[in-house]
Amino acid sequence: MSAGTPKSLPSSGQKSIQDISHPLSAEDSVLTPSPDIGNTTSSIGEKDLSLPNGTPVDTSSPASSSSLLNRLQLDDDLDGETRDLFVTVDDPKKHVSTMETYITYRVSTKTTRTEFDLPEYSVRRRYQDFDWLRIKLEESQPTHLIPPLPEKFVMKGVVDRFSEEFVETRRKALDKFLKRVADHPVLSFNEHFNVFLSAKDLNAYKRQGLALLTKMGESVKYVTGGYKLRSRPLEFAAMGDYLDVFTQKLGTIDRIAQRIIKEQSEYLVELREYGPVYSGWASSEGDLQEPLEGVSGCIANCSTALEELTEDMSEDFLPVLREYVLYIESMKNVLKKRDQVQAEYEAKLEAVAFRKEERTGVPTDVEKCQDRVECFNADLKADWDRWQNNKRQDFRQLLTGMADKNIQYYEKVLAFEQLELEK
Amino acid sequence: MVEEGAHLVKKMEICVAEAEKRMGKNSVNIQETYTVYLIETRPIDAVAEGQNPAPDSLWRRYSEFELLRNYLLVTYPFVVVPPLPEKRAEFVWHKLSADNMDPDFVERRRVGLENFLLRVASHSVLSNDKIFYHFLKEESGWKEVVFETGFQAKADSRLRALNATFRVKTPDKRFTELKHYSDELQSVTSQLLRVRARVADRLYGVYKVHGNYGRVFRYASSIDDILEEEEHYADQLKEYLFYAEALRAVCRKHELMQYELETAVLDLTSKKQQREELATGTVRTFSFKGMTTKLFGQETQEQREAKLQVLEEQIIEGEELVKEKTVECEEFVKNAWVDMERFKEQKDRDLKEALINYAIMQIGVCKKGIQVWANAKECFSKM
Numbered sequence: 001m002s003a004g005t006p007k008s009l010p011s012s013g014q015k016s017i018q019d020i021s022h023p024l025s026a027e028d029s030v031l032t033p034s035p036d037i038g039n040t041t042s043s044i045g046e047k048d049l050s051l052p053n054g055t056p057v058d059t060s061s062p063a064s065s066s067s068l069l070n071r072l073q074l075d076d077d078l079d080g081e082t083r084d085l086f087v088t089v090d091d092p093k094k095h096v097s098t099m100e101t102y103i104t105y106r107v108s109t110k111t112t113r114t115e116f117d118l119p120e121y122s123v124r125r126r127y128q129d130f131d132w133l134r135i136k137l138e139e140s141q142p143t144h145l146i147p148p149l150p151e152k153f154v155m156k157g158v159v160d161r162f163s164e165e166f167v168e169t170r171r172k173a174l175d176k177f178l179k180r181v182a183d184h185p186v187l188s189f190n191e192h193f194n195v196f197l198s199a200k201d202l203n204a205y206k207r208q209g210l211a212l213l214t215k216m217g218e219s220v221k222y223v224t225g226g227y228k229l230r231s232r233p234l235e236f237a238a239m240g241d242y243l244d245v246f247t248q249k250l251g252t253i254d255r256i257a258q259r260i261i262k263e264q265s266e267y268l269v270e271l272r273e274y275g276p277v278y279s280g281w282a283s284s285e286g287d288l289q290e291p292l293e294g295v296s297g298c299i300a301n302c303s304t305a306l307e308e309l310t311e312d313m314s315e316d317f318l319p320v321l322r323e324y325v326l327y328i329e330s331m332k333n334v335l336k337k338r339d340q341v342q343a344e345y346e347a348k349l350e351a352v353a354f355r356k357e358e359r360t361g362v363p364t365d366v367e368k369c370q371d372r373v374e375c376f377n378a379d380l381k382a383d384w385d386r387w388q389n390n391k392r393q394d395f396r397q398l399l400t401g402m403a404d405k406n407i408q409y410y411e412k413v414l415a416f417e418q419l420e421l422e423k
Numbered sequence: 424m425v426e427e428g429a430h431l432v433k434k435m436e437i438c439v440a441e442a443e444k445r446m447g448k449n450s451v452n453i454q455e456t457y458t459v460y461l462i463e464t465r466p467i468d469a470v471a472e473g474q475n476p477a478p479d480s481l482w483r484r485y486s487e488f489e490l491l492r493n494y495l496l497v498t499y500p501f502v503v504v505p506p507l508p509e510k511r512a513e514f515v516w517h518k519l520s521a522d523n524m525d526p527d528f529v530e531r532r533r534v535g536l537e538n539f540l541l542r543v544a545s546h547s548v549l550s551n552d553k554i555f556y557h558f559l560k561e562e563s564g565w566k567e568v569v570f571e572t573g574f575q576a577k578a579d580s581r582l583r584a585l586n587a588t589f590r591v592k593t594p595d596k597r598f599t600e601l602k603h604y605s606d607e608l609q610s611v612t613s614q615l616l617r618v619r620a621r622v623a624d625r626l627y628g629v630y631k632v633h634g635n636y637g638r639v640f641r642y643a644s645s646i647d648d649i650l651e652e653e654e655h656y657a658d659q660l661k662e663y664l665f666y667a668e669a670l671r672a673v674c675r676k677h678e679l680m681q682y683e684l685e686t687a688v689l690d691l692t693s694k695k696q697q698r699e700e701l702a703t704g705t706v707r708t709f710s711f712k713g714m715t716t717k718l719f720g721q722e723t724q725e726q727r728e729a730k731l732q733v734l735e736e737q738i739i740e741g742e743e744l745v746k747e748k749t750v751e752c753e754e755f756v757k758n759a760w761v762d763m764e765r766f767k768e769q770k771d772r773d774l775k776e777a778l779i780n781y782a783i784m785q786i787g788v789c790k791k792g793i794q795v796w797a798n799a800k801e802c803f804s805k806m
Contacts, residue, residue: 267625
């Protein structure tokens with residue numbers, strides 16, 4: 001992925017992002033992120049209500065080839081772009097063996113890519129496998145943002161690992177994870193990902209991989225050699241700030257959402273008691289019986305509608321919030337790594353400056369570092385853009401969905417009430 | 424004054440226009456704050472003709488309303504007398520206070536008092552009552568006039584009798600059923616009010632938490648409207664809760680009357696028996712007198728005749744009493760039944776309307792909710 005001659009060092013942070021030409025970018029003038037980020041951090045108070053109008057397809061995003069045009073879109077709205085890799089996770093099944101009980105999911109792939117031997121695959125994977133894939137991706141693509149997985153551990157006493165709800169929530173999250181990877185222009189071509197999707201026996205590959213690792217430095221290993229970064233470049237500092245604020249806001253929303261769920265549940269309890277009182281009354285009345293029964297039925301229907309609404313909220317809304325919290329965690333880590341790389345580079349540069357005589361050997365080292373820094377920055381930036389867009393979409397979908405659900409709820413109640421009125 | 428048979432409400436506009444706080448000394452000479460209500464009356468004809476005369480008005484406090492009602496209860500025992508709004512706030516939930524001085528409570532009470540007056544004024548029997556008319560028209564001296572009717576004494580004796588336990592031998596089936604119904608109605612409405620209060624409480628909580636999301640979700644201003652309408656619905660239920668009590672009271676009074684009749688009949692029968700025994704000399708029933716005569720010798724002829732005389736008088740009195748009571752009872756039953764029918768129709772009508780309004784209110788709430796979320800959705804889609 002690194003290419004091109006090292007240009008002048010951009011990491012002193014004074015230049016705005018637009019001045020940095022990305023090695024892979026064809027056009028770098030349309031980059032809008034800088035004002036973008038500036039706007040987002042300042043408007044976060046309004047919680048995305050006044051984010052600048054980001055169109056779903058950001059044509060300015062760097063990186064070449066048609067694979068980039070496979071924008072990450074989680075709904076089927078393709079905007080006219082073509083994708084050549086489709087992945088789905090479904091069909092959870094329970095496996096009972098003497099040693100343990102666990103769940104596997106079917107992973108189905110359809111693709112026209114030449115990197116794959118067959119156009120279609122169907123394999124079964126368990127959570128462990130997904131976890132392995134994620135670790136592998138992190139190791140082999142450290143400069144990229146790897147999408148998060150749902151939480152690994154659940155308290156055995158508290159949550160039933162085999163309950164329908166839990167399995168379904170997990171399946172959705174795993175599905176999202178793979179789709180995100182599949183739509184990533186770089187990650188989707190990762191060898192491990194390929195194997196994950198296609199291999200019949202993944203465990204054999206895993207063992208092989210371990211052996212290989214010790215032989216080749218297959219990845220660019222960034223040593224965190226205790227280098228201290230003097231100053232983060234502006235745009236990355238802005239990213240860091242944004243992430244901090246965003247985490248905060250997410251936390252608030254999560255808390256509020258949970259409280260809402262709680263209040264709604266309590267309201268539901270009372271409602272369930274309320275309806276039958278009307279029925280009881282109806283039994284001792286003559287003319288009033290019908291309308292009273294009507295009211296009772298109405299309330300029962302409202303209760304059901306409310307129950308659905310609350311369920312949707314905990315099953316669809318909350319998990320997405322949590323997922324983004326995990327995402328942000330990993331993003332912060334990537335930022336830190338980037339800082340490390342830059343620190344290393346700067347330290348080495350300084351060292352060179354002191355030893356002006358030796359111009360042959362060390363500069364290559366310095367150059368290598370510079371390379372790394374630039375690549376890191378570029379990758380990160382690209383991923384950041386993508387993430388921002390996806391996040392925007394995700395949240396838009398999420399909140400719109402929530403709004404819709406609520407609207408549906410009210411409409412249902414409305415319909416019932418109107419029906420009742422006619423009586 | 425008022426013609427017989429015409430309902431006062433058709434001739435006169437009545438309203439309880441305002442409420443005011445006053446300070447005064449009460450019966451134990453301590454300063455207290457109380458609320459007075461302004462009653463305004465105006466002849467309808469004048470209004471219809473386009474004139475706009477100033478209404479007659481006077482101030483009354485709650486205790487005077489209570490007095491009026493008690494008077495009506497005693498004077499017309501066969502009527503299901505409309506109830507007054509509650510003295511103290513009950514079935515409240517967190518947002519509302521249970522304070523009698525709270526302006527919202529006072530306001531709702533004002534409405535309740537007006538409602539009471541209108542109901543009395545539209546009752547075929549009650550609206551003709553002179554004391555009632557006096558209550559509306561003359562501020563001073565009304566209390567004295569009421570007490571002069573002597574209803575208080577009747578009230579006390581009635582109260583004592585009603586509170587005593589007694590069994591009626593041949594209860595009227597219709598009244599028994601009605602009593603059961605009134606018990607049912609009472610228990611169901613009070614249960615309903617309790618649960619409704621909790622429901623409203625929870626709902627309010629839900630709305631409040633949503634408000635934390637931000638401007639976009641502020642249902643704020645509309646919450647107060649919703650709450651007010653909820654309270655109005657609750658008030659309507661409460662009225663019928665108290666009405667149920669009034670209904671039960673009528674049933675009890677009938678029982679009392681029946682019981683008194685039965686007692687009078689029994690009494691008469693036993694007296695007649697005594698006369699028979701005395702006349703024929705046979706002792707069929709045990710009496711202490713009988714015992715003593717056996718032990719100490721027979722009475723003289725004169726003694727017996729004197730006793731017979733007394734008995735005859737008593738029997739005649741007794742027969743009169745039984746006749747009286749029977750007529751009373753029959754009148755009561757007739758009138759009461761008429762009023763029951765009226766009450767039933769009124770109840771069905773009122774409650775149906777209340778339920779419909781409740782449904783309409785809920786629909787309004789839903790529409791608002793849809794609006795709020797549609798707005799939110801629009802905001803989100805601009806992201």
